[in-house]
Amino acid sequence: MARRRYAVVGTGSRAERHVHAIAVEHASTCELVAFADVNRTRMNVHNDRLTESGVEPVPAYDAGDFLKMLDEQRVDVVVVTTVDRHHEKYVVEALDAGRDVVTEKPMTTDVPSARRILDAVHRNDGTVTVTFNYRYNPVHEKVRALLADGAVGEIGSVHFEWLLDTRHGADYFRRWHRDKANSGGLMVHKATHHFDLLNWWVGSVPETVYAHGRLFFYGEENGKRHGYAQDERFDMKLEQNDWLKKLYVDAQHEDGYRRDQNPFEPGVSIEDDMSVLVRYASGANLTYHLTAYSPWEGYRLMVNGSKGRLELEVVENSWVSSQNPSVHGVTANPEQGWAKLSVQRLFEEREDVPLEYDRDGHGGADRRMVDALYGPPGQEDPLGRKATHHDGALSLLTGFAANRSFETGQPVHVADVLDLR
Secondary structure, eight states: OEEEEEEEOSSSSSHHHHHHIIIIIIITEEEEEEEEEEEEHHHHHHHHHHHHHHHOOOOEEEGGGGHHHHHHHHHHHHEEEEGGGGHHHHHHHHHHHHOEEEEEESSSSSHHHHHHHHHHHHHHHHHEEEEEEGGOHHHHHHHHHHHTTTTSSSEOOOOEEEETTHHHHTTTTTTTSEEEEEEOOOOOHHHHHHHHHHHHHHTTTTTEEEEEEEESSSSSSHHHHHHHTGGGGGGGOGSSSHHHHIIIIHHHHOOOOOEEEEEEEOOOOSSSSEEEEEEESSEEEEEEEEEEEESSSEEEEEETTTTTEEEEEEEEEESSOOOOOOTTTTTSSSSSOOOEEEEEESSSOEOOOOHHHHOTTTTTHHHHHHHHHHHHTOOOTTOOOSEEEHHHHHHHHHHHHHHHHHHHHEEHHHHHOOOOO
16 A cells, blocks of 8 residues: 655644654555745755654745645645634645645644635545544543543533643743634633533533623733733743754744743733633533642543533643643653542442553553544444534634624624534
8 A cells, every 4th residue: 555645734842743653653554745834944854854763854844835846846735733813824825735634733823724724625535633632642532532431421510620830821821823813722722622522421402502701811001910010930942952953943043933931021922721611512510710820730530420420520630840841742741640530320339440651742642542533444443532623613602702792792602603503
């Protein structure tokens, strides 16, 4: 079987996992044939890393020559790892050119661009795969299997709390994500992960959303009010990480992009503290909270059902010992972490569920995901982990509706925002 030919558009740090998987780990089934970006220095950095891995560098195209690249390099699949607001452009152009697409989450950032992607899928034969790596986390797979097998019976309600610490959480306020026009805010960029997991676990789709959100900790005014405006513990120190220095500091002269902005400088237009209520089509209710300035990082899930209750606690790191410039999800943070999962059925004692817990690369999810995406075709997927454009759109519904509810102060029917029926 001929190897499929891949091109990567957008060569920031998120691209590295895909590049290595395609060009090195799965070279028997895949062939990396090109990069496209607005910044040639960053493409050169990725090509240098390929050379270090014993792989020939690939042609580097200006982003304006994207369609030319598809034809000249006979690309089969486009991997989109650009700034979020540009996902739609490359997804749609690739589909219209007859190519398949693998795109980082979120699939896009607003309702009009989501509609354009869905329209492009409907008028073409190509496929869109959204990289929801958290579906491939062994802990999350275990939750999916338990709920699907009826461990708690019919699901009545869910509480999900996600905490981002002052290393990882602050990073969204240093980068392009801090501008809501680029990312859709954390309700879209970050919470699309969480809402996808919830759709997958609950086995239903959101119908009504009511939400409150505000910028409480980061931003210029809050930095002054809380005394963190010039706090060196929030400095990223990119120069201490050779990979990030090459990819961003040494590339800044081309496009002016600063990877390490002060999270307490002007220009932050996203929220850092968000509460959401969701009613699912199944009748289940969700309470969700996202905090981006916690002293520790992790999440808690509680599922109440007709036959009992499931509880999950994951501590990804128990505190922030330093502000080292690690790349979240690539390497484990140095602080302690753990995961605990239990099921308690009505009239029975709690049962602790054994877990396969891996602290590397989103709990081992990144490695498992790229093996599924770029490994041999025809792999079994009994849990339905591979996410399509439809899953990508469903994961956006709650975030889009939450953002609208932030603005109006009113409950929002998701079908009034984006009707997927």
